[in-house]
Amino acid sequence: MADKKSSSKLGGIVSAVVGAIVVAAFVLYQAGIIDLGLEDGAAGPDGGAPSPGGGASVEQARTMLDELRVEAEDDPPGYDRAVFPHWSSQDGCDTRQTVLERSGENVEMNEDCRAVSGSWYSAYDGETFTDQQDLDIDHMVPLKEGWRSGAHAWTTEKREEFANDLESSPQLWAVSASTNRSKSDSDPADWMPPLESAHCEYAAAWIEVKHVWDLSVDPDEEAALRGVLDGC
Known part of the structure; x- marks a missing residue:
């Protein structure tokens, strides 16, 4: 007992x-x-794969935005997408296929390291796709925007790292081709995702990429980002 x-x-x-x-x-x-x-690893709104955002919280984004240089854009001649070598090989797969593999649900890759099946949630418009041809890999901060914000002064090697950044910032997103092409090289003063519920995550991710890569923001861009964060 x-x-x-x-x-x-x-x-x-x-x-x-x-x-x-x-x-x-x-x-x-x-x-x-x-x-x-x-x-x-939080799931997307449809229960699918997580977006590459989810790094910076709104409060962290505000702090990082305060630390960014605010200055007029500098757009010297010489920009070409080729000066940002992209879709480089990543352990045998190119960057596009790597993003598709990590961003989708039930993704199957063939022997050539291409996604042949799966489903992908596009965080910009809330649509889900089952054909990778309907998707683009969006640079959160477009290459031309990076050029105007300071990347024109970088080496080609650094620009390649920026264009293929899978780890240091939420730079690469698998999204619908239509939203990526609508965005083009616009900054948040001129374009935001059509899905309004994505705006807070989008602004935080944009700020995080610029902060990680020490890129500047122009006054209109900064005001737009603050406006979004104020509503989060």
Whole structure:
């Protein structure tokens, strides 16, 4: 009987300690002191694959925006997409196919490292596609916009890294071809995704890319981004 009482008492102590740890961890998470990874890999609005955003929160985006240089765009001659070599090989697959593989659901790749089936959620318009030909890989900060914001002074090697950035910033998005082509090289002062619920994530991702790559924002662009964040 004594052994049973000791065991029960010990179990109660262990449960209390575990409960206290859980509560303490949640309090620290809410305070932003630790990251429990609760948002990592969050699904898209349709329950599909996560978007490449989800890095910077709105508050973090505000802080990063405060740190960006605000200046008129500099658009010297010499821009060509070829000065930003893109869709480079990534461990045997090119960047486009790598983005398709990571962004879709149930994606199957053939022996040539091409996505032959799967489904993809386009965060810009809320549409889901099952044919990769309906998708473009959008540069969150377009290459021409990067050029105007400081990339004209970079080496070709750095511009290639920017054009194929899979890890350091949310630069590459698999989206509907129609929205990507509608966007063209516009900044948020001139274009935002047609899906209004995507605006906060889009603005935060745009700011994060510019911050990571130390690119400037022009006054109209900065005002548009602040306007979006104020509504988030």
